[in-house]
Amino acid sequence: MTKCPYCFVDLAEQHAFQCQGRCNAVEDPVGTRLWGAPRVWKPTIFVSPPPGNPAWRPPENPVCQRCDGPMSECCPTCHQFLPLDWRAGQATCIALAGARATGKSIYIGVLVKLLDLFAEAHRTTLGFVDGASREVYQRIYEEQLYVRRGIIAPTPRANLADSYQRQPIILSLGILGGRRRYLVLRDVAGEDLENRVDDAGHLSFFAHASVVLFLFDPTRVPEVRNQLQDLIPAQLHSGGDPAIVLNNLNQLIGPGRPRLGVVLSKFDTMQTLTQVADTELSRVMSNAGAAFMRDPGVSMAGYDESDGLLLDAEVRSLLQRLNAGHIVTVIENPHSGRKLDNRFFVVSALGAPTEGEKLHDHGIASFRCLDPIRWALRADAAI
Numbered sequence: 001m002t003k004c005p006y007c008f009v010d011l012a013e014q015h016a017f018q019c020q021g022r023c024n025a026v027e028d029p030v031g032t033r034l035w036g037a038p039r040v041w042k043p044t045i046f047v048s049p050p051p052g053n054p055a056w057r058p059p060e061n062p063v064c065q066r067c068d069g070p071m072s073e074c075c076p077t078c079h080q081f082l083p084l085d086w087r088a089g090q091a092t093c094i095a096l097a098g099a100r101a102t103g104k105s106i107y108i109g110v111l112v113k114l115l116d117l118f119a120e121a122h123r124t125t126l127g128f129v130d131g132a133s134r135e136v137y138q139r140i141y142e143e144q145l146y147v148r149r150g151i152i153a154p155t156p157r158a159n160l161a162d163s164y165q166r167q168p169i170i171l172s173l174g175i176l177g178g179r180r181r182y183l184v185l186r187d188v189a190g191e192d193l194e195n196r197v198d199d200a201g202h203l204s205f206f207a208h209a210s211v212v213l214f215l216f217d218p219t220r221v222p223e224v225r226n227q228l229q230d231l232i233p234a235q236l237h238s239g240g241d242p243a244i245v246l247n248n249l250n251q252l253i254g255p256g257r258p259r260l261g262v263v264l265s266k267f268d269t270m271q272t273l274t275q276v277a278d279t280e281l282s283r284v285m286s287n288a289g290a291a292f293m294r295d296p297g298v299s300m301a302g303y304d305e306s307d308g309l310l311l312d313a314e315v316r317s318l319l320q321r322l323n324a325g326h327i328v329t330v331i332e333n334p335h336s337g338r339k340l341d342n343r344f345f346v347v348s349a350l351g352a353p354t355e356g357e358k359l360h361d362h363g364i365a366s367f368r369c370l371d372p373i374r375w376a377l378r379a380d381a382a383i
Contacts, residue, residue: 002086005129005170005184007034007078008093008208011086015058016076018044021069034078036166036202041079045071083129083170089180092380093168094373095206095258097249098215099240100190103265103349106151107215108169108185109141110349110366111373115171115183117298118370124174129182133170145364165189166202176377183373193245193252200252207256211376214249215265216242221322243326250334259379260342261372262331264315267292268348268367284321290314292346295368303374308343311371315344341379345371 001010019042031039043066049056062071074081096104112126119126128134144150165187173181186205193203206212219225220242264270271293273285287293291311296304316328331342351365 002089002091002182003093003184003208003210004075004078004080004082005086005091005093005168005182006080006205007075008095008184008186008205008210009075009077010208011075011082014046014048014076016044016046016074016079017059017062017071018042018074018079018081019064019067019069020072021064021067023064023067023069028079030077031079033201034204035080039079041074044074044079046076086182089172089182090380091182091184092210092376093184093186093205093208094211094213094376095186095188095209096213096215097188097193097206097245098190098265099194099217099220099242099245101240102190102215102217102242104187104190104215105141106145107265107347107349107369108187109137109145110364111185111369112137112141112169112171113146114298114366114370115173115373118373119173121299122174122176124176126174127172129170129172132167136167137169149363173377181377183377190240190245193248194240195248203252206249206252206258207254209256209258210380211259211261211372212249212253213261213263213372214242214246215263216324216327217266218264218322218324219266219269221324243330246327246330247335250330250336253340254336255338257338258340259376260331260340261375262315262327262342262344263372264318264344264346266348266353267346268350268352270318270346271348272353281321284318292318292368296371298370300374303371303378305378308371308375311346312344315346319344343372343375345375347371 001012003010021042023042025040025042028039028041031041043064045062047058058073063069064071072081073086096108098104116126128137169185171183171185173183175181186209188203192200270285273279273281276282284290285293291307292314296307319325319328332339334340345368347369348367349364349369351367
C-alpha cells in the first residue's frame with residue numbers, strides 16, 4: 001500500500017478511473033475542498049476487489065462508457081490523477097510546517113540538490129515524477145537560489161489563485177531496499193498555519209502524511225535574539241510565532257499518526273553564538289564534540305541511529321537552555337493526549353546568513369539537511 005501524492009491518504013484496495021475523453025467536466029466539491037481551489041472532474045468509476053477473490057486485478061485499460069474515451073487512474077479520495085504505475089512503488093509523503101520566515105522554501109530548494117547526491121550514494125538516480133514538479137522546482141526554487149543567487153519569496157497562501165504550494169514536488173529515488181521509492185514534499189505558507197484552521201480541508205494532508213517536519217527558528221526566542229542583535233541581519237529577527245503554529249499543527253493532525261520531526265532551522269545563526277564572549281550559550285555552542293556541530297555528510301547512505309539519538313538529546317537540552325522548553329513540552333505532552341513518534345534535528349540550508357536579498361558571498365554550504373529525510377525513509381524501511 002502507498003499514499004496519494006496529493007492528499008496523502010493511503011491508497012487502499014479501491015481504485016478510481018476518470019474519463020480523459022470528450023465528456024463534459026462538472027464541479028468537484030470534494031476535490032475543491034481538498035485542493036484549496038476550484039476543481040472539476042469528469043465521469044469516474046470506482047472499483048474494488050470482490051470478497052474472497054485475492055487474484056483480482058483492476059482493469060488495465062478502462063474505457064469511458066459515455067464517450068468511449070480513455071480513462072486514467074485517479075485518487076479515490078481527492079480525485080487527482082495518479083502518476084503512471086504509482087501503486088507499484090511506495091511513497092514517503094512529507095509535509096513541511098513552520099511560521100513565516102522559518103526557511104521552509106529555502107530548505108526544499110537546497111534539499112532537492114542534496115537528494116541527488118543521496119541517490120548517488122545509494123547507486124541510483126533522482127528524478128522528477130511529473131512535469132509539474134519539475135517546473136515548480138526549477139521556477140520557484142532553483143531559479144531563485146542557484147541562478148539569481150537570491151532568497152526565495154515567501155510561500156503564497158493556498159487561497160491565492162497562483163499559489164504554487166498546492167503542487168507537491170514528487171521525486172523518484174529509484175530502487176531502494178528492493179522496491180521503487182518515491183519522496184513527496186509539500187510546502188505550506190506560514191500564514192496558513194498561523195491562522196485558525198477550523199475548516200482547512202486544503203491542509204488535511206497533514207493528518208495523513210508519513211512525516212511532518214516542523215521547522216522552528218531559534219532566533220524567535222528573545223534571549224537568543226538579544227544576544228545575536230549585532231551579529232545577524234535585521235530581517236532574520238522577523239517571523240511568526242512558532243508556538244501558535246505548533247498548536248495549530250496539532251489541531252490539523254488530529255487523530256492522524258504521522259511521525260514528527262522538530263527541526264531547528266537556520267542553525268548557522270546559533271553557531272554565531274561562539275562569537276559572543278563569556279555567556280553560557282557561547283560555551284555550549286563552542287563544544288566541538290557536540291553532534292550539532294558536525295555534519296555526517298551527504299555521502300553517508302543510511303540514517304545513523306546512534307548519532308540521531310545523540311543529536312535529539314542535545315537539541316532538547318539546547319531548547320531548554322534557550323527558554324524554549326515549551327516546544328519540547330507541547331511535543332511530549334500535547335493537549336490531544338496523542339503523542340507522536342518524534343525526533344529533533346538541526347539544519348542550516350544556506351550555511352550562513354543572507355546579505356540583504358542575496359546569498360552570502362561564500363555561496364551555499366548546507367549543514368545536516370539530509371538528516372530528517374534519512375530518518376523518514378528509514379522509518380518507512382527504505383534504508
